Amino acid sequence: MNSNGFWKTLADAIAATGTDSHVDRLIDMIGSSVPQDLVTVVRYSVTRKPEFIKHRRYSDEMAGRYLDTYYVFDPFYAYWRRERRPGIVPLNSLADDDAKRGRYIAEFLAQSEICDEVGVLLEDGEDWCLGIFLDRSTKMYRDDEIETLRNRFAVFAALHELDTRAQAPDFRRTDVPAVPGAAPVNASQASAALWPELSTRERELVDLILKGHPNATIATKLGIAAGTVKNHRARIYEKLDITTERELFLQVFQQYHIP
Amino acid sequence: MNSNGFWKTLADAIAATGTDSHVDRLIDMIGSSVPQDLVTVVRYSVTRKPEFIKHRRYSDEMAGRYLDTYYVFDPFYAYWRRERRPGIVPLNSLADDDAKRGRYIAEFLAQSEICDEVGVLLEDGEDWCLGIFLDRSTKMYRDDEIETLRNRFAVFAALHELDTRAQAPDFRRTDVPAVPGAAPVNASQASAALWPELSTRERELVDLILKGHPNATIATKLGIAAGTVKNHRARIYEKLDITTERELFLQVFQQYHIP
DNA sequence: CGGTCATTGTGCCTTTTGGCCTATTTCCTG
DNA sequence: CAGGAAATAGGCCAAAAGGCACAATGACCG
Numbered sequence: 001m002n003s004n005g006f007w008k009t010l011a012d013a014i015a016a017t018g019t020d021s022h023v024d025r026l027i028d029m030i031g032s033s034v035p036q037d038l039v040t041v042v043r044y045s046v047t048r049k050p051e052f053i054k055h056r057r058y059s060d061e062m063a064g065r066y067l068d069t070y071y072v073f074d075p076f077y078a079y080w081r082r083e084r085r086p087g088i089v090p091l092n093s094l095a096d097d098d099a100k101r102g103r104y105i106a107e108f109l110a111q112s113e114i115c116d117e118v119g120v121l122l123e124d125g126e127d128w129c130l131g132i133f134l135d136r137s138t139k140m141y142r143d144d145e146i147e148t149l150r151n152r153f154a155v156f157a158a159l160h161e162l163d164t165r166a167q168a169p170d171f172r173r174t175d176v177p178a179v180p181g182a183a184p185v186n187a188s189q190a191s192a193a194l195w196p197e198l199s200t201r202e203r204e205l206v207d208l209i210l211k212g213h214p215n216a217t218i219a220t221k222l223g224i225a226a227g228t229v230k231n232h233r234a235r236i237y238e239k240l241d242i243t244t245e246r247e248l249f250l251q252v253f254q255q256y257h258i259p
Numbered sequence: 260m261n262s263n264g265f266w267k268t269l270a271d272a273i274a275a276t277g278t279d280s281h282v283d284r285l286i287d288m289i290g291s292s293v294p295q296d297l298v299t300v301v302r303y304s305v306t307r308k309p310e311f312i313k314h315r316r317y318s319d320e321m322a323g324r325y326l327d328t329y330y331v332f333d334p335f336y337a338y339w340r341r342e343r344r345p346g347i348v349p350l351n352s353l354a355d356d357d358a359k360r361g362r363y364i365a366e367f368l369a370q371s372e373i374c375d376e377v378g379v380l381l382e383d384g385e386d387w388c389l390g391i392f393l394d395r396s397t398k399m400y401r402d403d404e405i406e407t408l409r410n411r412f413a414v415f416a417a418l419h420e421l422d423t424r425a426q427a428p429d430f431r432r433t434d435v436p437a438v439p440g441a442a443p444v445n446a447s448q449a450s451a452a453l454w455p456e457l458s459t460r461e462r463e464l465v466d467l468i469l470k471g472h473p474n475a476t477i478a479t480k481l482g483i484a485a486g487t488v489k490n491h492r493a494r495i496y497e498k499l500d501i502t503t504e505r506e507l508f509l510q511v512f513q514q515y516h517i518p
Numbered sequence: 519c520g521g522t523c524a525t526t527g528t529g530c531c532t533t534t535t536g537g538c539c540t541a542t543t544t545c546c547t548g
Numbered sequence: 549c550a551g552g553a554a555a556t557a558g559g560c561c562a563a564a565a566g567g568c569a570c571a572a573t574g575a576c577c578g
Contacts, residue, residue: 004410011413014273014421046506047513072500082502154270162273166425199554212505214534227557243536246471249508256517458524473564487526
């Protein structure tokens with residue numbers, strides 16, 4: 001099994017949490033879960049251009065070409081902005097309805113001599129996503145390989161989340177949220193000041209709504225059912241005396257005196 | 260395979276690093292590596308009496324009896340004081356020259372209805388050792404089960420070491436990125452400056468959209484059909500490389516540095 | 519003059535929201 | 549202990565938004 005080597009890389013990755021080599025160790029670990037020919041690491045934002053973080057066994061030239069041109073066609077990028085959901089994303093899972101996918105594969109991947117790709121999308125603060133991409137030159141990823149990554153994904157995410165916490169200035173001993181991987185630690189102060197009439201949970205919802213998440217994503221993030229999210233929304237709207245999400249955005253605009 | 264459940268427990272353990280539930284999650288994780296009937300957690304020191312930290316599916320009475328009497332016969336305790344080396348320690352690996360082992364097995368384990376035991380010894384600061392013991396009532400541990408624990412041991416140790424670091428007051432990162440404050444907002448025709456790639460008509464649409472008007476209202480205001488508004492929207496979204504109205508609001512937030 | 523683009527418009531279909539219910543569980547408070 | 553929020557979940561229906569395809573008109577431009 002390849003798993004023997006894996007434990008070592010995992011231990012190293014845990015040890016590297018909160019240090020500058022965190023991402024490298026993370027790549028080592030994820031990379032040792034399934035074989036791959038090259039690795040690229042990119043940061044996606046909903047509103048900004050992607051950033052190229054690192055690559056291994058990949059050419060600087062192609063990395064540049066990605067940032068110059070091809071990021072627009074990157075279906076993983078589109079996926080993140082649409083879904084805003086971390087996870088294991090195989091190239092072939094990206095919808096056929098995505099017209100950009102064709103050009104990305106036909107041109108960019110072909111030029112990079114890549115035949116298959118799988119993305120490990122990790123939340124990276126704000127609206128960012130840290131995308132770690134494992135690429136193969138000749139053999140497609142098998143289902144069981146994807147399954148392996150899916151099984152381990154919670155570990156990847158937990159490690160990166162821990163690193164994020166370790167980087168934050170207020171990393172202190174506290175109680176973990178009841179639902180693992182779910183609740184955000186503290187609701188943003190902005191919403192608290194703006195809408196004191198809302199409960200803390202409702203403000204959590206508002207924060208996620210204002211970050212642009214649809215109900216399904218919010219439900220996943222909070223570990224609750226989509227129906228519950230709708231219910232929260234209804235009560236929030238009622239309390240704020242509005243009827244649509246738009247008006248919530250308008251209230252923020254008003255607060256910040258935006259035309 | 261039991262490994263599917265393992266990834267979950269590992270992710271939880273990582274997430275619990277630095278929190279009060281760290282040891283519990285560590286037990287969950289280690290415990291999910293091999294089957295066992297009960298778990299005990301003890302802290303060994305070279306110079307002091309052992310401390311009973313936790314136990315699962317074990318009687319308080321036996322725990323008390325251990326601390327009163329039997330700890331002196333505990334061959335794991337002797338092992339730690341002699342070797343001072345963390346690792347996976349199966350009961351049968353403890354030297355036959357250890358006279359105390361016999362009495363420990365014959366009396367204490369027998370009374371506890373334990374037939375085999377394996378210790379996971381982790382460094383715990385100073386001269387302390389955190390010992391997590393997996394006990395079986397009927398079946399002995401097989402070699403491959405011990406091997407599994409040995410493979411994963413580096414992970415157990417790294418996690419506990421990380422928790423120790425997280426508890427220390429000086430666990431910090433050197434470079435913390437500066438947080439941008441709320442920027443001042445200048446009121447004017449925002450849309451023109453923000454989205455030069457849009458036509459004038461499209462910018463008119465955007466202005467109305469950002470004022471919170473639904474399609475029907477926009478259509479009335481502009482004296483065009485609702486379908487046309489939808490059509491405009493589609494092209495606007497395409498040009499801005501977004502798919503929903505939300506993202507338009509997010510772009511404005513972005514521009515004005517709103518949290 | 520032909521090509522491109524902006525603008526207007528339709529039609530059909532799917533997904534997402536929003537409105538309006540009922541219900542259970544938990545926790546806090548009078 | 550009763551009563552009431554708060555949080556959870558689900559169902560049903562209507563409205564709105566979004567995706568896609570296609571088409572007609574006019575303006576501008578090389």
